[in-house]
Amino acid sequence: MAINCGIVGLPNVGKSTIFSALTSAPAEAANYPFCTINPNVGIVDVPDGRLSYLSEAFSPKKTIPAAVEFVDIAGLVKGASKGEGLGNQFLSHIREVGVIAQVVRCFENPDIIHVNNRIDPAGDIETINIELALADLETVEKKAEKAVRSARVQGKDAQKEAGIILGAVGKIKPLLLDGKAARLAELTDEEKASVYDCHLITMKPQMYVCNVDETAVNNTNEYVEIVKKIAEQEGAGVVVICGKFEAELADLETQEEKLAFLEEIGLKESGLTALARAAYHLLGLRTFFTAGEDECRAWTIHAGDTAPKAAGVIHSDFERGFIRAEVYSFDDFVKYGTEQKIREAGRLRQEGKDYVVADGDIIFFKFNV
Incomplete structure (x- = not known):
């Protein structure tokens, strides 16, 4: 089962740092744009206290958790939908994932370059969302043109199908023109099916990942509040992560050390634990278990x-x-x-x-x- 989450955002917002901490596998991270060109891929266990409970009860030879694949996609910039910053290549990588985690920079640090030379979460989100919408706009326009041509030369069935497609495009296109997501369109089941093969990026579930500094990890800051307000309007989720802390946590070798570190900074769980769980549920996934002396295992199915x-x-x-x-x-x-x-x-x-x-x-x- 393809269970994957694409990590996207502007350059230098902390995507690769977060990915490396998630997977404990180093992704190239540097203080310049486009240091990640080919997507890094890593498998991340989905933390589940129920599996831990079963494992303690059965004392099996093996305990196997559910997992999510995370894909670290290179930073997008304004004009990506037209090929700027290798945008076409990066957008094709996003089309292949099941859910999008958009990392938003919510911290100030003069030593880390921002691609627009300012900290502006709303502006960053708008830039990414517009580029994704513009990429989808081109796709649905081509889909509509093909449907019209097909209806002209084929029979009633093709005309009926074209009518459904044009109905879907008619609902989606105004949203995309406004820089909004196709998933916000109120489509019938038939209309959804008619544009499924477009693999629209903005039809995918999305959440926002606020990358904060140490001062905001237990609280919030004005930048996080801006992101939460935008997410609420879109019906999207928000996860707050301190990439620096998560990187330090990932470097610790034992679970005891990790728990002690979290306790020291006042956290019950890591931000990455919350991110993996959020991605799992956004993908519409559920867990059932098999349990016994040989193995306790979490299995992934769709709701x-x-x-x-x-x-x-x-x-x-x-x-x-x-x-x-x-x-x-x-x-x-x-x-x-x-x-x-x-x-x-x-x-x-x-x-x-x-x-x-x-x-x-x-x-x-x-x-x-």
């Missing part, structure tokens, strides 16, 4: 997936030969303590092919191939 679909995430044979699923909830495991007591309480269920897996289900699949 709304049925039991056979979830079984197929483990192995295609599980889906093909699905018989039933034995299911109990994580909350019931906490309440009763053991699978046997859950069974005695009548809380272990036998579910069939139509069962929609809930987040936090613990499942044993029965299958026959």
Whole structure:
């Protein structure tokens, strides 16, 4: 399952620093624009206290968390949609991700160059959003032109399809012209399907990542408040991160050292933990677990997936030969303590092919191939 999040923003806002801390894999980071040209890719575990609880209870040989792929995409600049700053190449990288995390500089530091020589979160966000919108505008205009040509030379079915496409474009285009996202358009299911193959960048879920300095990590600052206001208007999420702290945290070797560091600066969890979890949920993903003495594992599915679909995430044979699923909830495991007591309480269920897996289900699949 492609589970990836693209980290975007202007040059020198801290994208590569945050990426390196996220993945504990060094990305090239430097005090000049476009130091990242080819996207860096890293896999990040999604922290989940439920999996930790199960692991303590079962003491398995292996514990395997869910994961999200993060892609560090080079800094965009004004004119990127027209090819400025290698913009076309960078925009193509963004089209390939499932969700966008836009890093916004919310700190002052005269030693770190800002591409526009000023700290202006609203202006930075506007620059990025306009470039993404302009890139999508060109895409939907081409889609509309193709639909019109097709309707002229083909039959009624093509004309009907063209009408749906033009209806979708008619709702999306005014937003893009205004520098706003296509995802804000109120489209019918048919209209959404008609433009799906456009892979519009601004149709992707987006969140803002405020990169702050040490003074704002426990509180906020005027720049963060500006970003939160913009995000609220768009219905987007916000995660606040101090890239400097996260880099220092990533350098620590043991979990005990990391926890002590967080406690020292007054944080319950790292900003990157919050970012990984936010990306996971923005992608519409959910988690079910398998648990036993050999392995406790978090498996990733999409919200709304049925039991056979979830079984197929483990192995295609599980889906093909699905018989039933034995299911109990994580909350019931906490309440009763053991699978046997859950069974005695009548809380272990036998579910069939139509069962929609809930987040936090613990499942044993029965299958026959």
